[in-house]
Amino acid sequence: MLFFTQCFGAVLDLIHLRFQHYKAKRVFSAAGQLVCVVNPTHSLKYAPTRCAAAQASTEQGILSPCHHHEAAHDPQLVPCTCPLFSCPWEGHLEVVVPHLRQTHRINILQGAEIVFLATDMHLPAPTDWIIMHSCLGHQFLLVLRKQEKYEGHPQFFATMMLIGTPTQADNFTYRLELNRNQRRLKWEATPRSILECVDSVISDGDCLVLNTSLAQLFSDNGSLAIGIAITTSKVHSSEAEM
């Protein structure tokens, strides 16, 4: 009997997943893009000040990893970038992807344009939705974070990081697009390198930022569909570098 109950639960889950997939497909149907349902990563081990020490040196133009040890540190070592896990792992850039896949079970998707469908947006902050994205010969990490920058006022922050160096990151442009209810919001920027801290990118606000009310306007039944596109950088003729 218990077996049948479990089977029935699993079938219900599958139907729910299929329904979410279908909804996301409807949202971005014109593009025929790959839709990925991303469940939240929620951990009580959240350490918001993890990067505080590293931020000062990053602001001075010195690239340093987020974790600082008493011993001399190899600047090419990357700390685990899975933001809410407080994972003590460190490794070279080349082994970040296998670590994220194997240890943290983060999915990796292929294709220049995908739809990231974050579920359960109502969950309390801090919560992260994370996925890896492989295209144009590189791997990128998309992080959507719900965080209370100001107590009692959760906001959503979305950014794309290149699993590579800042010089490599400068060759790309990423676009995040929300599109629902006759409203459209687009954010385009150069991805940051994973050698910089995702925490500092978010605390600087240098990413797509959504208030709860805007997130609700764009979400459907507790899920937020974000269209993602990555291209190689072109010089924006209409843009001034001042």
Added chain:
Amino acid sequence: MLFFTQCFGAVLDLIHLRFQHYKAKRVFSAAGQLVCVVNPTHSLKYAPTRCAAAQASTEQGILSPCHHHEAAHDPQLVPCTCPLFSCPWEGHLEVVVPHLRQTHRINILQGAEIVFLATDMHLPAPTDWIIMHSCLGHQFLLVLRKQEKYEGHPQFFATMMLIGTPTQADNFTYRLELNRNQRRLKWEATPRSILECVDSVISDGDCLVLNTSLAQLFSDNGSLAIGIAITTSKVHSSEAEM
């Protein structure tokens, strides 16, 4: 001597204005758009709860003006929409434009695409930057507001209102675009009618919202250039109306 000092001050002001105009032109040079320098409208008479009574009825689908009087009210009368003036004026839709121009000295610009250059972004909240925009046979009101929705955390809200009815507003789409430092942020939506309260649009967060940090990333020397485009509505094929 005083005369020459005043003349010198006026010349300096003109040079400053010309410089800002030049900078805005550089930002959006490719489009060859009209650039309008908009100085802030700052008033101590701010009455944030002005629309509170009207909001409840608007949410129930009943369109009502923001000012309520004890006597029976003509629903076609529009209160003065200049948000920070607490102006007691009321009038029919046809005379809103002359009132805003004559009483509040709000400029009106022609053209489907313009650049709105808001100066002095550092001024404390509440502050508004307002302009009228005439195109496609209608007049629109662009309001950029700096407001502390959460105490101590000012945000910028930008929205476009049609000086017309909600049915007329449904025929248009407006786009606001920020573009600087290899970052681009676009907001597209249907304009709201001026018969709805600008205060309630902003409190609902149904507009372009910028945190102070994002506003700083997009502004240059205390000025924020917003590209504005208005088009007649097309059905977004990639959009789902759920």
